[in-house]
Structure formats: structure tokens, C-alpha cells
Amino acid sequence: MVPKDLLHEWVMESIISLPGFLARYFPFCAQHQILQAIQRQLETHAFCFLQRWLPSESLAAGWTCPEALELHKFFRLLEVHQGKVKDECFQLTWSTLTGWRRVISSIRHAAVHRIPHDRKTFLKMVRAAIKFSKCIAGFESSKRLCRIQKFVKTSVSEFDQLRAQLKHNARLQISLGEANPDHLARRLVLLPEAVRRVLQSVEDDFVSKVKQFLHAEFKST
Template identity: 30%
Template sequence: MLPNGHLPTPPAESTDIPREPGLCMSRWAPRNYSGGNSSDQIWTRIAPNPLQTPPSVSTLPPDLGLPYEVQHYILAMMQRIIEEACYDLASRWIPQTLRNNRWDCPEAVELSTWRDLLPTALPPNAIVSHPSYSLERALADSVQIRNAAVHRHLCDNTEIRRMVVKAEDVMFMFADSTRRNKFHRLWMELNDWDQSSDSQAAKEKLLAALQDISERPVDDMDWSPNSISLQEIPEQNHHVEDQYPGEAMDLD
């Protein structure tokens, strides 16, 4: 990061895989506003309309959706489930590749590695054809879900549900009905959360669902509303590649 608080502009990266704008990055991501202490940190939003004038912070709604700790748990859970699904698929169809690389568990392989490997290594009959989604695109979107989890993006709930739909589509292509049902339930629970008027009941319902979907204990999380201030910035001034050069390379 430069002294003025801005990130350096990376060289343009070419890619053969088109990226849907909503999954290139979360709508909300941390940005050090003035290079000062943590109180100076705000959350910036890429405006969907490049001609839109940035409103003042005070005009934006205070509710950012799911509390951040809960949101991060969901994104990390999604990443883990997709990694496990990729490993199980490879175990069925290309076990020798796993042995050759000494990959003996899902945690041994990054999603970016599966993105590059599976489209060429799998036989054609290993994947269920999707009417509007290629395996290459599905795995690229999976990497963006991983990036949102690893780089601690603050997403709104609409964006999280969009990610869940993409993850469900991946499970459809893998013919993984168990994990597909998990993602379908997660989408339904997140939709119910947005529509609920009883915060305590919504919290208890979502907690129970997350424990069922994850199949792991859910630790105590901070359910207080996100209170970090917001500033909306025009899209043409802050491109995704300019803000997050590391993500284009899938680096931490």
C-alpha cells in the first residue's frame, strides 16, 4: 500500500474466463481511508452505475446485513464444502492424480488448483452438463467465493445468496446431491433471515441451520449489527483489479 493509503495499480491481466461482475469481488471490502488508526477505516462500495454521484455517508442505511462474524463463518464454510466436493470428485475419477501429487485430504488442494486441473483432467462423462454454465466458469466462481472468505470481504446478503446459487450449480455439475441440498437450504435460510421481523428467532433458526449444514459445532459468534461507516465510490475510479491485485493471482 502506498503512503497515501492507495493500493498500487497492477499490470493488466488477461484471462480466457469471463467473470461476472458480482463475483469478481464482494460489493463491500475494507479500505484504509487515511492511513491512520483503525477508527479511520471505512468500507467502500463499488457503485453499479458509473455515472452515479457518491452519496454522503449519513444517507446510507446503517444495516449491512448479516453480522460480519456470521457472514465470514458462512463464506469459510462454503469454501470448505466446495473443496471437499472437488476432492471427492477427483477421488472417484482421477485417483492416480491425487496419489502422484500426494494429496491425501481436501485441505491439501487450493480451489485455484482444482480450477486449473479439473477441466482438463476429468473425463467428459464425469460432469453433468449445465444448460448455461461451464465447468471452467463454475470453478472460477468458486475461487471468487474462496477469495471473499480468505480476504475477509464484507458482502451484503444479496451477494452472499448469489454466491450460494453458484455453489449449488457446481454441486449440480458434480452430481453431488448431498452438498447441493446443503447449499439449497443455506440459500433458503439466508432468504428467511432477510425477511424475518423477529431478530432473536431469526438468529436461533439460522444458528441451527448452520450447524446442520456444516455438520460441525458452531461456536459463539458476535451477532451485533455491523456499525462501520460506509462510503460509496464511482465504479470508473476504482476498478476491481486496481483495488485487489492479490486476488487476481489467487494469493493471500
């Protein structure tokens, strides 16, 4: 028979090692949906920018609609034709804009190739998208991305609270098992799987909220 203290230690380690309890965890399904939405917004803003300032160059590149545009190639085109953009604000922020190139390009790459990122990297992508949008499309056009950012922050906070409560309840169950007879303590072996299922339910609810938000936000487009 496994000693009680080792059993309790194993149970808790099994629980806290679940992917959903990692500090930087962000549900991939939700992340992917958000990045896809952001990608479409950025492509639309980039296409409108080119239609205003570099229409012939955009047509020559084969970009006849936002969906045809590729963000990493957008930066290449701007590098070549930057001087043709007669917008003082753009020229002043050009160096800053190029500094976001890698992050903005990675948004499309992650959305298209379904590449997961940790929470810190994902939130960095959202911030860069807003700055990029403000630079080429203006403050008004970036409001939708700002609403996405606000929603993400609120939802993540709620998600973290539920995760913390679930972990607290698991610790409580383990501590109760320490005072119970052996035949009850052995039931703790089933606790990690029970916690995993509840955690999955919490994650599913989170993903569902993201889907509903994006549907409401983009239903008119």
C-alpha cells in the same frame, strides 16, 4: 439553536446512513461463517470427485484430504485432465462449470481472507455453489447447500422486516418531536445512537441464528 426542521433532517439522515440500513447490507460475521461452511462443502465435493475420476492426479497435486485442496487450483487441474473424466454428465456441463470458476474461486478467497461482500454478490456465491455441487457431486449431495440457501433467504427476510420496523419507529419518534416543546425535541439528538444500538442487537441476533443453524447442520460432520 438549530432550527427544528434542520434538527429533524439531521437526525433522520444520521439514522438512515447507518451501515445496517443499507439496502444490500448483509452482516459480515454471518456472511463469513456461511462462506466458510460452503467452502468446506465444495472442497469435500471436489476431493470426492477427484478420488473417483482422477485419483493419481489428485495425489500428485498433494491433495490427500479435502482440506488440502484449493478450489481455484481444482479448476486448473480439470482443464488439463478433463478428457480423463469418463462421465457424460460432467462432459456435457463442462463449459457451464468453467463459467462458475471465478465465483467459486472467490468463495474460498472471501472465506480465507475475510473479505466482505454486499448481499447481491454473496447470494450469487451461494447459488453458484449449489450449481457447482450438483454438477460434480449430484443432486443428493447438494441438499445441504440448498438448505443453507433456504435458511439465508428466510433469515434475511426477517432481518429486513426488523430493520424496516426500526426505521419506521425512528420516523415516528421524529414526527412526535415536531409537536413537542423545544426541550423535548432536543432529546432527538440522542435518537441516532439509540437506533444504532437496537440495530446492532438485531444484527447480533441474526448472527447468532446463523451460528446455531450451521452448528446443527454440520454437527455430524
